[in-house]
Amino acid sequence: MRAASLTQGRLEVVDLPVPRPGAGQLLLEVKRCGICGSDLHCRLHADQLADVLDLCGYPRYVRYDQTVVLGHEIFGEVVDHGPWSVGAIKAGTPVVSIPLVRRGRQVDGVGLSTFAPGGYAEHVVVQEALTLPVPNGLPADLAVLTEPMAVAWHAVNRGEVTRKDVAIVLGCGPVGLAVISVLKARGVGTVIAGDYSAGRRSLAGKCGADVVVDPAVESPWESASAGHGFMTTMPDEYNAGIDAVEGLARLPVPWWTAWRALEAVGRTRPHRPVVFECVGVPGVVDGILAGAPLHSRVVVVGVCMGPDTFRPSLAVNKELDLRFVVGYTPLEFRDTLHALADGTLDASHLVTGRVGLGGVAAAFTTLAEPEVHAKILIDPSLDADRILPQ
Incomplete structure (x- = not known):
């Protein structure tokens, strides 16, 4: 042969x-x-x-x-x-x-x-x-x-993305395009994509990205934060905490009792985007840690071939969630195949x-x-x- x-x-x-x-x-x-x-x-x-x-x-x-x-x-x-x-x-x-x-x-x-x-x-x-x-x-x-789309299927699962989340996909090569396609197939309402390549940005739009930016011209973080209530600085969060305590202190119950009640129904959970790193070159992860809003969940899908460095103190002070992914489970592979076959997942572009x-x-x-x-x-x-x- x-x-x-x-x-x-x-x-x-x-x-x-x-x-x-x-x-x-x-x-x-x-x-x-x-x-x-x-x-x-x-x-x-x-x-x-x-x-x-x-x-x-x-x-x-x-x-x-x-x-x-x-x-x-x-x-x-x-x-x-x-x-x-x-x-x-x-x-x-x-x-x-x-x-x-x-x-x-x-x-x-x-x-x-x-x-x-x-x-x-x-x-x-x-x-x-x-x-x-x-x-x-x-x-x-x-x-x-099926195989490359299953990788994206698994990455989105690891990101625990909901329909109401804002998803940011950095890098619109085949992996990033697959992630965008899966996010839209799952009904995620806002997907922001960024790439320096005009050709790849065009493909990202065809795959369903709602906002496509050239990072050399426009910050994907500004596009993500606009109107979504993300905390972008530590003083923002400190002020929000003080404001919350002052407001709750006016109630006829102790503020901590009211806080616990709000926490039980998820009202104190910080708003944050889910970021998919699909570039895989040195420096990108650190750039994401520096630019992402507080409490962002970062899913590293791109494979950086050589050693890389990032500043853990950035992730600590912004309380970021950093996850790495590889491959998929047999069930995810099967589900990806059937999503392609029944038309709910569009990978045609x-x-x-x-x-x-x-x-x-x-x-x-x-x-x-x-x-x-x-x-x-x-x-x-x-x-x-x-x-x-x-």
Whole structure:
């Protein structure tokens, strides 16, 4: 089979044997595979990621000097079943799969380890238990987005966002656009997006962002604070506390009794936005801590590849809630697929191009320029080396 192989930062098309599914696994014919930001990072920064994952107990992440077939955002059709598989998903069924395979108790990430070749190929092996049939005739170019959209689905869940919240999405690459799409699918009334790229700002608007700003010109924090009652300085909060005590002291009960009653019904809970960091470069987290209103909940979705620093005293004095996210649960993956299939989640604006295996290297180069493309899909059946517009 043909595959796009990565070695020491160089991508080339090679001929490889068709992989054989092991126990409890399936062989898929790849119909689409998305190019993920993790793949772009892996091309040049694999060792940094491998060092981190080694500390997390996974020493088998691909390294720069190893050869790997990337690709973990996979849509395909079932070709064959491995031994001891359940066989409930018949040959020819269109499917998506959580990109993990297991041999014994050893689990590897598909497309991110030399032990689990990925979907930049004509065929790929996936875990049967983690594979789902695609419902409602969902088109290939949307079904393949299940995996990246599930990442956004999980991030929004971790943010505990309600419909009444103000959500701020900083960075409108594929991850940020996916988060915006999920937020709007959940009915969040106010989504503010910020990016320096005019092209990405345009896509953010198409994905449903209510306010889109260029941070070089306009502060997303000012847009968020206008009319929403967020505390932006410590004296604001101190004054509000003094005002509250003075007001409650006029009641015929002790002010602390009245305060406890208000607290029990949530009236003393501070208003705050939920901020999604989807940039992943050094300095962004510290900038958010400095600019965000008091009590903001910050969800870090972007992956900063190198060391970074921030000032904890900013988060302490503003009492910020800082959360980090990775991946998704099997249920979130399933729910994302069905939200795409029933139309409640619209991801149609994310895909901007398609390419064959021979054009993967060109696609990586193109994706380094944010004004041109957001998400490029690999279609192994295409013979074209150039990127075809969506």
